[in-house]
Amino acid sequence: MAGYAPGTWTVDSTRSSLRFSVSHLSVFSARGTLGVRGQVVVADDPVDSSVATTIDLTSVNTSNRRRDKAIGSASLLDVGNNPTASYRSTGVRLDTAASDPAAFLLDGELTLLGATRPVPLRIRVESFATDDGRPRLVVTGRGQFDRRDFGLTYHVRPRFLDRAIGAVVDVEVHLEGSYENCTNPSAGQ
Numbered sequence: 765m766a767g768y769a770p771g772t773w774t775v776d777s778t779r780s781s782l783r784f785s786v787s788h789l790s791v792f793s794a795r796g797t798l799g800v801r802g803q804v805v806v807a808d809d810p811v812d813s814s815v816a817t818t819i820d821l822t823s824v825n826t827s828n829r830r831r832d833k834a835i836g837s838a839s840l841l842d843v844g845n846n847p848t849a850s851y852r853s854t855g856v857r858l859d860t861a862a863s864d865p866a867a868f869l870l871d872g873e874l875t876l877l878g879a880t881r882p883v884p885l886r887i888r889v890e891s892f893a894t895d896d897g898r899p900r901l902v903v904t905g906r907g908q909f910d911r912r913d914f915g916l917t918y919h920v921r922p923r924f925l926d927r928a929i930g931a932v933v934d935v936e937v938h939l940e941g942s943y944e945n946c947t948n949p950s951a952g953q
Contacts, residue, residue, distance in 0.1 A: 773941030787930030
């Protein structure tokens, strides 16, 4: 992989995000973003790499203030008591089905609302791009989970409002770490 730069990269929260979508009334999908921060450890052998992130649940943005307020309320995420979620990898494997040397399967655990469950992601190391000759790590990923596995239900009456929300949450992750955040002193040389 061109420009491969092992090291510990701090996720640049201004360039990184987690996008989510969930069906609503089986007619359309509600989509939004959440802020993310953390670290990506790029090992000499890519399968020895790891990631640990914190997801800012207070940053939910669906471009609809009323919906954002409902998502953050005590009836759903309860961000007053649960301001963050976390994701940490438990293993990395080559994605042999992808026929792409930059594609991997990331095994990991999502902790949300006090529950920890496995949530694997298909990830791709997009690049070790350069900004003014310095490397910038770009990693993307996709996955999904069942919100009910985390007790993520909409606690309002009438009860059909929760049933109108799809069970499966699709996620897309975009993580970037800039050179200034790389702890490997030989990166970019």
